[in-house]
Amino acid sequence: MKILFFGTPVFSEIVLNGLLENGFEVVGVVCQNDKPAGRGKKLVTPHIVEIAKAHNLPVYQFEKLSLYIEEFKKIDYDLGVTASYGKILPRKLLEIKPCINVHPSMLPKYRGATPIQGALLNGDKKTGVTIMKTEVGMDDGDIFVQKEVEIMPDEDYLSLMPRLAKIGLELLMETLIKIENGTAKRTPQEHEKATFVKLIQKEDALLDFSMPVESLVNKTRAYVVSPVAFFTLGEDRIKVYKAKVADMTIDANVGEIIPNKKRFLVQASDGVFEILKCQASGGKVLDANVFLNGYRFKTRVANV
RNA sequence: CGCGAGGUAGAGCAGCUCGGAAGCUCGCCGGGCUCAUAACCCGGAGGUCACAGGUUCAAAUCCUGUCCUCGCAA
Numbered sequence: 001m002k003i004l005f006f007g008t009p010v011f012s013e014i015v016l017n018g019l020l021e022n023g024f025e026v027v028g029v030v031c032q033n034d035k036p037a038g039r040g041k042k043l044v045t046p047h048i049v050e051i052a053k054a055h056n057l058p059v060y061q062f063e064k065l066s067l068y069i070e071e072f073k074k075i076d077y078d079l080g081v082t083a084s085y086g087k088i089l090p091r092k093l094l095e096i097k098p099c100i101n102v103h104p105s106m107l108p109k110y111r112g113a114t115p116i117q118g119a120l121l122n123g124d125k126k127t128g129v130t131i132m133k134t135e136v137g138m139d140d141g142d143i144f145v146q147k148e149v150e151i152m153p154d155e156d157y158l159s160l161m162p163r164l165a166k167i168g169l170e171l172l173m174e175t176l177i178k179i180e181n182g183t184a185k186r187t188p189q190e191h192e193k194a195t196f197v198k199l200i201q202k203e204d205a206l207l208d209f210s211m212p213v214e215s216l217v218n219k220t221r222a223y224v225v226s227p228v229a230f231f232t233l234g235e236d237r238i239k240v241y242k243a244k245v246a247d248m249t250i251d252a253n254v255g256e257i258i259p260n261k262k263r264f265l266v267q268a269s270d271g272v273f274e275i276l277k278c279q280a281s282g283g284k285v286l287d288a289n290v291f292l293n294g295y296r297f298k299t300r301v302a303n304v
Numbered sequence: 305c306g307c308g309a310g311g312u313a314g315a316g317c318a319g320c321u322c323g324g325a326a327g328c329u330c331g332c333c334g335g336g337c338u339c340a341u342a343a344c345c346c347g348g349a350g351g352u353c354a355c356a357g358g359u360u361c362a363a364a365u366c367c368u369g370u371c372c373u374c375g376c377a378a
Contacts, residue, residue: 035378036306036378037378038378039306039307039308039374039375039376039377040305040306041306041377041378236375237375237376239375260342261329261330261342262330262342263342279374279375280374280375281308281309281374281375281376282308282309282310282373282374282375283309283310283316283373283374283375284316284373284374285374286315286316287315289316289330289342290315290316290330290331291316292316292329292330293315293316293317293328293329293330293331294315294316294317294318294328294329294330295316295317296317296318
């Protein structure tokens, strides 16, 4: 069975790599265009392109898929597989050949672009992965299989995402085999139970200390790769990569940095937010105690 | 040539405007104190101040070039 793979970020890479390692016949990779990124706005090629090239797979980078339907008709494939492709595939493309999708949530919960972050943001104890049919609607296709996955209390996007990708890969391979031998079954989603997660905006990552401390920690966990939770201290923007609920209470105003030589503590609405790993503008990512060694506080109040 | 910050002891920083004997916080080594501590006290080791030129009696500091790191924006 010839597979045409759609995907761009790390999640997609893990799934693609797995398919290749396990001998599935991938005939091409469709991913996003090169985009200007980083300092100097240099054009950056998605990393997944290197994986494709290493396996001598043709790479298709189309700005708008709907403009290249004829190109797709020329490709010899039997099934499309999307894994975190990010965009809705045009109807005409789906009409060429069927397509299935790897979605890291227990659909119909968390349809949309950021299901992993959604689960972390809500402090969920468990999430999951679903293999479903790719349709024109947003993640609303029939489900082949899904599996629940426990979220560890100290887990963040960086560790959860690859874990879900690997589980997704297993379920995907299982499903591919069933499709090939004709035993695949699928059931419609309970659409009335659907929930959605939106694209993340920069300002969503602001740590507003009038929020419950638990939510602040969850935000840090969800956004650790991008856009990274942050707050401001005077002119400086402090990014927070790792944090926890401090095992203490202190009487301080909301948003106030509590003086401490070794621990970076900020008062939230209902508890103390402890920063464990952070970064100031222009600096490196540092453990909190190291950060405190050199950082000169011009103000002790956040977000003013 | 998108905008900006920075490279000084193992780590994080100050010093640079106004050239003139290398500092701070931590870590490390040794000693002391305490029922106890991510506590405190005393002592110690550790630096061609990114690299290369230039100006000067004298350069971490001023000038020029190179390399590297990071924030913003996209």
